[in-house]
Amino acid sequence: MLDFVIRPLASAGRGTVGALGSVGRAWILFAGTAGALRHPSIWGPQLVPQLARIGVASVPIALFIATFTGIVMSLQASYTLTGTIPLYFVGALVGKTMMLELGPVLTGLTLAGRVGANISAELGTMRVTEQVDALETLAYDPLAYLVVPRIIAGIVMFPIVVLLAMTVGIFSGWFTALQLLDMSSPEFIKGLRLLFEPWDVWFAVIKSISFGAIVTGVGCFYGLQTERGAEGVGRSATQTVVIASMIILCLDAFWAATLL
Amino acid sequence: MSIQIAGLHKAFGPKEVLRGFSLEVRVGATAAIVGPSGSGKSLLLKHLVGLMQPDTGSVLVDGESVPDLGRRDLARLRRRIGYVFQFAALFDSMTIAENVGMGLKRVPGWSAGRIRGRVDECLGLVDLGGMGERYPSQLSGGQKKRAGLARAIAASPKYLLYDEPTTGLDPVTTSVIDQLILRMRDELGVTGLVVTHDMTSAFRVADRITLLHEGKARFTGTPAEVRAARDDVLRGFVEGDPGLYYGPHRGGDHGP
Numbered sequence: 001m002l003d004f005v006i007r008p009l010a011s012a013g014r015g016t017v018g019a020l021g022s023v024g025r026a027w028i029l030f031a032g033t034a035g036a037l038r039h040p041s042i043w044g045p046q047l048v049p050q051l052a053r054i055g056v057a058s059v060p061i062a063l064f065i066a067t068f069t070g071i072v073m074s075l076q077a078s079y080t081l082t083g084t085i086p087l088y089f090v091g092a093l094v095g096k097t098m099m100l101e102l103g104p105v106l107t108g109l110t111l112a113g114r115v116g117a118n119i120s121a122e123l124g125t126m127r128v129t130e131q132v133d134a135l136e137t138l139a140y141d142p143l144a145y146l147v148v149p150r151i152i153a154g155i156v157m158f159p160i161v162v163l164l165a166m167t168v169g170i171f172s173g174w175f176t177a178l179q180l181l182d183m184s185s186p187e188f189i190k191g192l193r194l195l196f197e198p199w200d201v202w203f204a205v206i207k208s209i210s211f212g213a214i215v216t217g218v219g220c221f222y223g224l225q226t227e228r229g230a231e232g233v234g235r236s237a238t239q240t241v242v243i244a245s246m247i248i249l250c251l252d253a254f255w256a257a258t259l260l
Numbered sequence: 261m262s263i264q265i266a267g268l269h270k271a272f273g274p275k276e277v278l279r280g281f282s283l284e285v286r287v288g289a290t291a292a293i294v295g296p297s298g299s300g301k302s303l304l305l306k307h308l309v310g311l312m313q314p315d316t317g318s319v320l321v322d323g324e325s326v327p328d329l330g331r332r333d334l335a336r337l338r339r340r341i342g343y344v345f346q347f348a349a350l351f352d353s354m355t356i357a358e359n360v361g362m363g364l365k366r367v368p369g370w371s372a373g374r375i376r377g378r379v380d381e382c383l384g385l386v387d388l389g390g391m392g393e394r395y396p397s398q399l400s401g402g403q404k405k406r407a408g409l410a411r412a413i414a415a416s417p418k419y420l421l422y423d424e425p426t427t428g429l430d431p432v433t434t435s436v437i438d439q440l441i442l443r444m445r446d447e448l449g450v451t452g453l454v455v456t457h458d459m460t461s462a463f464r465v466a467d468r469i470t471l472l473h474e475g476k477a478r479f480t481g482t483p484a485e486v487r488a489a490r491d492d493v494l495r496g497f498v499e500g501d502p503g504l505y506y507g508p509h510r511g512g513d514h515g516p
Binding site for chain 1: 306309310311331335336338339341342343345346347349350351352362363366411
């Protein structure tokens with residue numbers, strides 16, 4: 001008779017214990033990874049390939065998204081401002097939103113899918129096929145070999161990709177303003193410079209460094225936790241994208257509240 | 261004694277897999293642990309290289325307690341142990357030569373040239389000479405197992421642990437792998453521990469055979485003693501008779 005009370009309580013209890021367990025395991029991974037930094041002979045040779053895979057290979061999709069974001073921002077700004085505010089504010093709006101929000105966050109969310117899922121699936125497959133165990137038996141620290149180079153690559157390359165995306169987004173907004181909105185370059189640049197603060201760029205860099213650490217760290221965490229074959233690999237990849245995206249949005253709000 | 265396991269217990273939640281398992285392996289011998297799938301054989305091997313921590317009991321290799329070793333000492337111990345995984349566990353993004361040389365990169369003082377030479381030597385030992393540039397996906401099941409063996413012996417280990425080395429192989433390839441295991445013992449003087457459910461293979465390669473049953477060592481003896489044993493459970497496993505192995509009153513609860 002008390003089933004309808006006990007069952008949800010039990011379910012909530014299990015959920016809480018599971019969440020606390022995940023936090024504990026994430027902390028252990030973080031501490032272990034920090035300790036594994038002492039073994040540059042293991043992670044050093046892996047760093048350049050990871051910089052290429054995580055950063056360079058992500059540039060095309062990041063730029064594709066930035067290009068269309070710039071176009072849409074420009075058109076929507078013009079639609080919103082026409083008749084109320086001078087049109088050169090289109091430049092201000094495109095520049096400010098690309099730097100403060102859309103450049104870092106859209107790129108971060110995109111890379112949560114591309115990079116996070118990729119890392120999770122790769123490490124998950126290595127886990128279920130015992131390749132991670134094999135690394136250990138060959139006297140390699142898996143955290144030093146697998147996790148450290150990926151997180152460093154994320155921290156280094158995300159800001160670079162984001163800065164490129166911001167630049168391309170602003171240029172595409174500018175191009176759209178010239179071609180479709182009957183604006184001149186001096187007008188657009190006037191708007192762009194109107195609200196520009198050098199701090200905006202640093203703000204984007206700080207955000208993207210944190211996004212890089214989160215996407216790669218979450219990918220490694222769920223990848224190394226993978227169990228039960230192909231289904232487990234798929235589940236880990238999904239969890240990585242969902243959790244990393246949620247943390248990116250939370251961090252976005254956190255940085256806005258603390259740094260602006 | 262080179263490997264000593266005593267009173268080993270390991271449980272996952274309510275499921276007790278190992279319930280006081282004990283075993284001793286002499287230097288230079290090859291021991292086999294046999295038992296059905298899921299009986300905890302692979303789990304046992306993982307305790308010997310510190311991939312698993314026992315709940316209770318002791319695991320000694322060369323007198324060192326494996327669960328108590330620190331990270332550095334564990335790495336040192338692992339260099340003395342080669343591990344042949346059930347499905348080879350080759351790094352699929354690397355060539356076979358890179359796989360075999362992987363452990364050697366962690367050995368201080370080994371130059372790239374010396375590693376290359378040793379890799380070629382190991383591939384030759386397992387009859388995979390000339391296949392170093394292939395990727396694991398380009399090898400057959402038997403070739404993958406041999407590549408896994410080459411990787412395990414590359415650092416000249418004192419011990420070799422074989423996890424189901426013949427599972428999924430045809431009888432001829434099984435025989436080839438068994439010959440390799442014997443060659444490792446006779447030519448390299450390696451102490452071997454094989455876990456398998458393949459009795460033909462166990463009889464061929466082992467000096468002593470232990471039946472792992474319900475988490476404990478049910479019977480240990482030479483192949484001749486195993487063949488002559490009257491223990492119903494052992495006979496049931498050796499002869500593949502579920503009635504004898506599980507007992508008539510429990511036959512219906514088990515089986516594939």
